[in-house]
Amino acid sequence: MTIMDFPTFMQQVVNSLSLGSLYALLAIGYTMVYGILRLINFAHGDIFMLGAYFAFYAITIFTLPWYLAFPVAIIFTVLFGIILERFAYRPLRNSPRIAIMISAIGASYLIENLGVMIFGGRPEAFPTIQLFNQIFSIGSVKVSGVSLLIPIVTLVVLLVLFYVINKTKTGMAMRAVSKDYEAARLMGVDVNTIITITFGIGSGLAAVGAILWGMKYPQLIPLMGLMPGLKCFIAAVIGGIGDVRGAVIGGFILGFGEIMLVAFIPDLSGYRDAFAFVVLILVLLIKPSGIMGKATVEKV
Amino acid sequence: MLTAIAIVIIGVLLFLANMFMDNYQLRILNLSGIYIILSLSMILINGFLGLFSLGHAGFMAIGAYTVALLTTPPMAKQMNYYLDPIVPWLAETEWSFLPAILLGGVLAAIAGFLIGAPVLRLRDDYLAIATLGFAEIIRIVFTNLQSVTNGSLGLKGLPEIEIEIPLPLIGFTLNLSACIWIAAIITILFMVRLVNGSYGKAFKAIREDEIAAEAMGINVFKHKLLAFVIASFFAGVGGAFLGNIMGTVDPLMFRFLLTYNIVLIVVFGGIGSLTGGVLAAIVITAAMELLRFLDSSFDMGPIAVSGIPGLRMVVFSLLLMFIIIFKPRGIMGVREFSWQWLIELPQSIKNSSFGRKKLRKDVSK
Numbered sequence: 095m096t097i098m099d100f101p102t103f104m105q106q107v108v109n110s111l112s113l114g115s116l117y118a119l120l121a122i123g124y125t126m127v128y129g130i131l132r133l134i135n136f137a138h139g140d141i142f143m144l145g146a147y148f149a150f151y152a153i154t155i156f157t158l159p160w161y162l163a164f165p166v167a168i169i170f171t172v173l174f175g176i177i178l179e180r181f182a183y184r185p186l187r188n189s190p191r192i193a194i195m196i197s198a199i200g201a202s203y204l205i206e207n208l209g210v211m212i213f214g215g216r217p218e219a220f221p222t223i224q225l226f227n228q229i230f231s232i233g234s235v236k237v238s239g240v241s242l243l244i245p246i247v248t249l250v251v252l253l254v255l256f257y258v259i260n261k262t263k264t265g266m267a268m269r270a271v272s273k274d275y276e277a278a279r280l281m282g283v284d285v286n287t288i289i290t291i292t293f294g295i296g297s298g299l300a301a302v303g304a305i306l307w308g309m310k311y312p313q314l315i316p317l318m319g320l321m322p323g324l325k326c327f328i329a330a331v332i333g334g335i336g337d338v339r340g341a342v343i344g345g346f347i348l349g350f351g352e353i354m355l356v357a358f359i360p361d362l363s364g365y366r367d368a369f370a371f372v373v374l375i376l377v378l379l380i381k382p383s384g385i386m387g388k389a390t391v392e393k394v
Numbered sequence: 395m396l397t398a399i400a401i402v403i404i405g406v407l408l409f410l411a412n413m414f415m416d417n418y419q420l421r422i423l424n425l426s427g428i429y430i431i432l433s434l435s436m437i438l439i440n441g442f443l444g445l446f447s448l449g450h451a452g453f454m455a456i457g458a459y460t461v462a463l464l465t466t467p468p469m470a471k472q473m474n475y476y477l478d479p480i481v482p483w484l485a486e487t488e489w490s491f492l493p494a495i496l497l498g499g500v501l502a503a504i505a506g507f508l509i510g511a512p513v514l515r516l517r518d519d520y521l522a523i524a525t526l527g528f529a530e531i532i533r534i535v536f537t538n539l540q541s542v543t544n545g546s547l548g549l550k551g552l553p554e555i556e557i558e559i560p561l562p563l564i565g566f567t568l569n570l571s572a573c574i575w576i577a578a579i580i581t582i583l584f585m586v587r588l589v590n591g592s593y594g595k596a597f598k599a600i601r602e603d604e605i606a607a608e609a610m611g612i613n614v615f616k617h618k619l620l621a622f623v624i625a626s627f628f629a630g631v632g633g634a635f636l637g638n639i640m641g642t643v644d645p646l647m648f649r650f651l652l653t654y655n656i657v658l659i660v661v662f663g664g665i666g667s668l669t670g671g672v673l674a675a676i677v678i679t680a681a682m683e684l685l686r687f688l689d690s691s692f693d694m695g696p697i698a699v700s701g702i703p704g705l706r707m708v709v710f711s712l713l714l715m716f717i718i719i720f721k722p723r724g725i726m727g728v729r730e731f732s733w734q735w736l737i738e739l740p741q742s743i744k745n746s747s748f749g750r751k752k753l754r755k756d757v758s759k
Contacts, residue, residue, distance in 0.1 A: 134519050185719050191518060192446055193722045196661050200718050203654055204711040211704030320649075324530070327523060364538035371527035378524050379512055 098357065104235040106357045112241045112310060114349025115248035119303035120326035121333070121341035122255070123296030129272035129336035130292050132191060136198040137178060138300060139323015140205035143316060145171040145301030146220070146308045147213055153221045160223050168301040175297025176290050184286075209316030217315045220308035227309075240309045251302060252342065255295070259338065268292060272336060321367060328374040334387025343385060348373070396733045401579060412571050420571055421639070422683050427574040428635045429675035431581045433659045434668060435628035440657075441666035442589060443621050444601035446522040448653050449509065452529030453502040453626045454633025455536060455648035460498035461634040462549045462643045463542070464489040470551045477547065478540040491555045491573070495634050502630025503623045505532070510622035514615065526650055537645040548644025555638050574635050581628055585668055588624070597621060658714045664724025669731040674724070685709055 098106075120142055127135045148170045152163035182201040186194040226239040259265040270278040271288050279285050307322070308314065329348045333340025348370050356363045377384065411423060432450065439447045466474075468486050479485075489497075513524045536543045543549075557568045568576065588594055596617050599607040608614050637643040659678050663670030688706040717724070 128519075132519075134523065182715065182719070186722065189722055192440075192444075192665070193718070195446065195519065195522070196657065196722075197715070197718045199654055199657060200661075200711065200715045203651075203658070204708070204715055206651075207704060207707035207711050211708050215704075324526070324650075328527070331520070331523065365534060368531050368534040371531050374527050375513070375524055378516055378520055382516060382520060 101234040101236075103357075105237065106353055108235070108237045108241045110350040110353040111346075112244035112306075112349075113353055114346035115245045116303050116307050116310070116345075117322070117326050117329050117349050118342040118345030119248055119251065119299045119306075120322060121329040121345045122338055123300050124327045125330040125333070125335055125338060125341040126268075126272075126292050126296050128330065130268070130275070130289060131183065131187075131194070133183065133194050133198060134327060135296075136195070136323070137182070137202040137205055138296065139319030139321075139326070140202050140209070141171060141175050141178070141297050141319070142300040142304045142307075142322060143209060143314075143319035144174055144205065145297075145304030146314050146318065147209070147218075147316075148301070149305045149308060150218060150220055150314055164305050167305060168298055171301035171304070172294045172298045175293045175300075179289060179293040184289075206316055206320075213314075213316050215316065217313050220312035220314055222312065223309065240306070244306045244310065247302065247306060251299065255299070255338065258295075264288070264291060325367075325370040328370045331374060332377050332384055334384030337384070337386040340384055340386035397583075404575075404579070408571065408575050412569070422680060424571050424574050424635075424639055426676040426679040427571075427578040428632055428639065429656070429659060429679050430578040430672050431628055431632035431635070432656050433663065433671040433675045434581050434585045435625045435632065436656050436660050437663075437665065437668060437671045438585060438588070438597075438628075439621055439625045440660060441671075442594065442597040442601060443618060445514070445618065445622075446518060447525040447622070447625075448522050448650065448657070449525030449529040450629050450656055451648040451650055451652040452532035453506060453629035454636060454652065455529075455532055455645070456502040456505055457495075457498035457630030457633035458637030458643045458648070459536060459543055459549075460501050460630070461491070461494045461555075462552050462637055463487075464494040464497070465491055465555075466549065466552055470553075471549075473551070474544050474547070474549050475541075477545070480544070481541050484542065490557075492557050495555070495577075495631060498634040499627040499630040502633070503627035506623045506626025506629075507619065510619050510626075514618045514622060526653070529648075529650060529653065533645050533648050536648075543645075546645055548642055548646075550642045552638055552641055552643065555635070570639065574639075577631060577635065581631075582668070582672060589668065593617070593620070660724075662714065662717055662724055664726035664729075667724070667726035667730055669729070670724050670726030673726065681713075682706075682710060 120138070123138050123141075124135060127133060127138070145167055148167035149163055152158045152166050153160060156163070158166065178201060182197050183194060186197050226243055228239045230237055230239060230242065257265075259268060267278065267283045267288050268291070270281065270283055271285055275285065278288075325348055326345065329344035330341045331344070332347060333342070333344030335341075351373065352366055352369050355369055356366055381387075408423075412420065415423065432454070436447075436450055439445050463484055464487055467488055471480055471485060474480075509525070509528045513521060513528065516524055537546050539545070555570050555573050557573055559566055559568065589597070596607070596612045599610065599612055600614055600617060604614055633648075637647070640647070659674045660671060662678055663672070663674030685706045688709060
């Protein structure tokens, strides 16, 4: 254990907050898709990667200012997520669950290889935006603008999302489909549209996460979505898969856990990536339905 | 009997291949053999038990590292460990290959037991993600055990596997290809026996309906664990060969992309068919190499097409996506090869074409 002074500690808290926010944004996409289709969307991490690259190219090649580049990148990512669902998942809607999961693995593999081919294997540096990279001092705590921006953006996005899910008709339909697919269809919900919207929202959140991620950790490689993707699925499982609040809680648990593990026990910093998996296995063994999930009993 | 003859024929063919093929072709042949071992080991759990496990890369890493650490001569080890000296109990070991490979498999099987015991109580996606998690943990531990595994630097300059058979009169040495293909054939025979025996019937019963199987008196958990341990053993052996054929072992090799590769081979062949697994392992390994021309530039008549690096993998993954979407049961489904089928083949072809002719006559009338 290292003993640290208060400013360093606060710095770590800010870092954990921003990492946790990023994980939460990505985890929501997993949990929403799983809630409706019972599918681990293995390609979600790769959609995240695409979001980051779209923003990167919008700024560097098309020389758009950031306030135009980011919305464009988000729109393209959303479109891509919808296309992915249309071509890789919809044809298998009525197949056994293993088939659709394998399709997800195949899609992930395809996007990664496309990424390597089109974007090249060399890492690219995400452009720095002066406005967000200033260093603020609050008392003796120094934080970069990005670290403050991430939790704020996440909070706003989450509020909008909760409004959509809880207060609008579309949100009600989404909840109905995730509760009971067949019954929702019988009640006149257009299930295909709802699934498209769900993929759109999930991909949009992934794109927001990717842009913020790019500003905080400005190194882009085509495989950058692999690890965050897996960890965020884990975050969704920890929180109770299918539950959006659970995904947010799970994301923050992982974010805080990882940063604090490295901060307090530097000897274990090599095991940082293992933290999520260890927590996952503990949760699965103790309470497989996750923190917010309700245990279901299978009837014969 | 027919099986024995077939094995002798395959043996002779491989012997000839070994004499007349160049190194590159031999390497493809060897890789096919390794992927046969790996895909059969995955089919056992994913196909016959219906458990979706994604932990293969971890077990392969255990096998690969065991063999690499035990068989590399002490001199080569010293060259490798320049950051952190190797732990003393490994520095001087130099085992022969056969015990090292077997130990690699056994250690992987032990890991399979330790992981399987808690994890196999989970279902479907949860099992997939938990096994994937364990495989990643194994890899991360290997990355961090600097003085044992040399961390992210990996081990280089591994000696090629060869096994001496010290018979009194005809003592001879089996080279790498021979070892791989003997292992592959043993794997095939073992899996066929296992799957057709009473254990195999129990596995299939569990796959079809777990609760019904339990009601019939099958100890579901015991059978799952058994299959998982067996599959881990073969994954360890396959990993040992794979590490050896590459000449280097490092943790990045054993990311879950490696597991994806095997999943895709298994899907191509048809989950639930050993024959499909064997065929797919050979076809996909060969196809991966044949598609290599896509990456480099080539001449198409007067037009020189400049290759796009990475196109090969894209074409490959596209092909696999098409198979998954349009033929989700793979090339074989759950059908198996049998001598009976082969003997009756000419007859059935005759029958079917005869039937077609008759049908055409009816239509023309």
